[in-house]
Amino acid sequence: MRIPRPIVSAILVLSLAACGSDARPAGDSGDIKVGILHSLSGTMAISEVTVRDAELLAIEEINKAGGVLGKQLVPVVEDGASDWPTFAEKATKLIRQDKVATVFGGWTSASRKAMLPVFERYKALLWYPVQYEGLESSPYIFYTGATTNQQIIPGLDYLKEQGKKRLFLVGSDYVFPRTANKIIKAYAAANGMEILGEEYTPLGHTEYSTLVNKVTQARPDAVFNTLNGDSNVAFFKALKSTGATAESMPVLSVSIAEEEVTGIGVDNVVGQPVAWNYYQTTDTSANKAFVKAYKARYGQDKVTSDPMEAGYNAVYLWAEAVKKAGTTEVEAVRKAAGGIALERPEGLVTIDGESQHLYKTARIGIVQPDGLIKQVWDSGEPIKPDPYLKGYPWAAGLAGQ
Amino acid sequence: MSAFANQLPIGLSIGAVLLLIALGLTFTFGQMGVINMAHGEFIMAGAYTAFLLGDLVPALPAAFLVAGTMGLILERAAIRHFYGRPLDTLLLTWGVSLVLQQLARDLFGAPNVQVPAPAWLSGGVGILPYNRLFIMGLAVAGVVAVWAYLTRTRLGRRTQAVVQNRRLAATSGIDTGRVDMLTFFVGSGLAGVAGVALTLIGPVGPALGTYYIVDAFLVVVAGGLGQLRGAVLAAAGLGLLNSYAEFWSDASLAKVIVLAAVIAFLQVRPQGMFVLRSRALT
Numbered sequence: 001m002r003i004p005r006p007i008v009s010a011i012l013v014l015s016l017a018a019c020g021s022d023a024r025p026a027g028d029s030g031d032i033k034v035g036i037l038h039s040l041s042g043t044m045a046i047s048e049v050t051v052r053d054a055e056l057l058a059i060e061e062i063n064k065a066g067g068v069l070g071k072q073l074v075p076v077v078e079d080g081a082s083d084w085p086t087f088a089e090k091a092t093k094l095i096r097q098d099k100v101a102t103v104f105g106g107w108t109s110a111s112r113k114a115m116l117p118v119f120e121r122y123k124a125l126l127w128y129p130v131q132y133e134g135l136e137s138s139p140y141i142f143y144t145g146a147t148t149n150q151q152i153i154p155g156l157d158y159l160k161e162q163g164k165k166r167l168f169l170v171g172s173d174y175v176f177p178r179t180a181n182k183i184i185k186a187y188a189a190a191n192g193m194e195i196l197g198e199e200y201t202p203l204g205h206t207e208y209s210t211l212v213n214k215v216t217q218a219r220p221d222a223v224f225n226t227l228n229g230d231s232n233v234a235f236f237k238a239l240k241s242t243g244a245t246a247e248s249m250p251v252l253s254v255s256i257a258e259e260e261v262t263g264i265g266v267d268n269v270v271g272q273p274v275a276w277n278y279y280q281t282t283d284t285s286a287n288k289a290f291v292k293a294y295k296a297r298y299g300q301d302k303v304t305s306d307p308m309e310a311g312y313n314a315v316y317l318w319a320e321a322v323k324k325a326g327t328t329e330v331e332a333v334r335k336a337a338g339g340i341a342l343e344r345p346e347g348l349v350t351i352d353g354e355s356q357h358l359y360k361t362a363r364i365g366i367v368q369p370d371g372l373i374k375q376v377w378d379s380g381e382p383i384k385p386d387p388y389l390k391g392y393p394w395a396a397g398l399a400g401q
Numbered sequence: 402m403s404a405f406a407n408q409l410p411i412g413l414s415i416g417a418v419l420l421l422i423a424l425g426l427t428f429t430f431g432q433m434g435v436i437n438m439a440h441g442e443f444i445m446a447g448a449y450t451a452f453l454l455g456d457l458v459p460a461l462p463a464a465f466l467v468a469g470t471m472g473l474i475l476e477r478a479a480i481r482h483f484y485g486r487p488l489d490t491l492l493l494t495w496g497v498s499l500v501l502q503q504l505a506r507d508l509f510g511a512p513n514v515q516v517p518a519p520a521w522l523s524g525g526v527g528i529l530p531y532n533r534l535f536i537m538g539l540a541v542a543g544v545v546a547v548w549a550y551l552t553r554t555r556l557g558r559r560t561q562a563v564v565q566n567r568r569l570a571a572t573s574g575i576d577t578g579r580v581d582m583l584t585f586f587v588g589s590g591l592a593g594v595a596g597v598a599l600t601l602i603g604p605v606g607p608a609l610g611t612y613y614i615v616d617a618f619l620v621v622v623a624g625g626l627g628q629l630r631g632a633v634l635a636a637a638g639l640g641l642l643n644s645y646a647e648f649w650s651d652a653s654l655a656k657v658i659v660l661a662a663v664i665a666f667l668q669v670r671p672q673g674m675f676v677l678r679s680r681a682l683t
Binding site for chain 2: 040041042043045046047049050173199200201202204205206207209210211213214217230231233234237238241242243259260262263264265266267
């Protein structure tokens, strides 16, 4: 049968597109393979490439120090391509074909939700390094970023302390911003705050003049921003061009770290508050070493950020759990992980065995003219992770949704 | 001014952005019928030219040359072998667009870069900031230049002759290959200029082109192929529709409404539709 030419071209183009991975050949039996699965292309690449770099740095450091159980770690890097089904597909490939001991990966909640059934089905381990909307606790995922009571609720506490009682919610249209905003609305109702508007835009949206018009007309005390990826650039440029400043329109962001500030343009976000658990300026000796090693490895002009640090930590925490368990076998590692406490760049983190989240210190920072973030508030001690917000009476009923 | 009234200038300014990104396509797609999926990456090349030069004004002609040259190379090296085969061209240029995105990622890194906006563009009149007014001005200037080129210059008239009847133009002594080449150069160059303007409002990264390519095609298709007047009206109409649809609903729904409106419109007036054209050719 003669195949029509367009179909031949289509197959050629598609197969070319599929050749993006750089899986390495299997090492000898003395190695441990670990998977790294982030978006190296597409709209999320801006953020996820740096997390991959931090994870690779941790692997190099651990290997230099003798490896884990006397074996070297061999990373197998895959590209999730900012496409959620691709994440599930590549996760399956890492588990089934490469037989990796664990996977470090994901950024958006949509990618995590896509991978979750894969990891549960094959009883494999995923280390997810980004703050997220909570209301989840899979036995096969370790969450090394913040859950809501370690980032969003402290962020709201901070706004309340500052007397910002009328909020406008702006977010990307997917699971994290929508769930985060449900929590924010419940918090606002319980704390006498008012929500003036709630707007979502598709991922990758770049036209923000209408939305900024809506925000300006509503005159909120502050904007709570859960936009993700490139959209932040267009949003802050549009806001700035109306003449708004951090004083006249504070925008608290939970997805903008040091790395994003450069791309948005410092001028457009200077003075704005952000909520995280770690900044490049966080004052610990472990952080000085991390920042130094990262810059030495990837360039002096590079910055470190919260998700990078959480990815970097994930590798160390997993390695520690493997050492404690004496094997890379998943169930043994899971059991050994609970209670592990390490001094990390953000300070002391402890794995909560029950929820598989970390005890983390919450920090609010202000974007400085040099592009770094200066801490202005912290929670004083690591906060126990509470992904289902059981400790907050006003959040009752959210978990069921 | 009320929020409702504000949406009028906002809609026109969205329309200006649409017009600017579609202007180059009125050449390569509208005049020549080439479905160039890499058009968005020429926009991106223009934006990165502005980043490299660090200044907006000199970047405008520079981006025209950079993107135009890239278009010229693409046309000479590949597209000219595919004339009259729209589906193959579509796949070819889509592949080229992926390659160019990855190239940008390798050259400039995956994170976005920043192009500082000139100080004289900060501030604004009423709801419209100067940077949006600048884009509106640039769009108007672009339309006038394109119109003058097509109707007032020898090359432009030759372009039109080739588009209307390639064989007759050839027998009249016009070097059609040369005309194709130049038309593609101008169309791609205009994409570069649009890219420079976009650095004022959006992210500058490897994926930049993908955010605008669909809108650009939408304008050209809705306006009618090769119709400069059509592109202007379609851009303004879609801009206003987008602005008010988003005002009354939200950004996601506005996108759906705009797409649905264009589809409905093409049911009534399918003249510009690509499907008809490709059927005629295959």
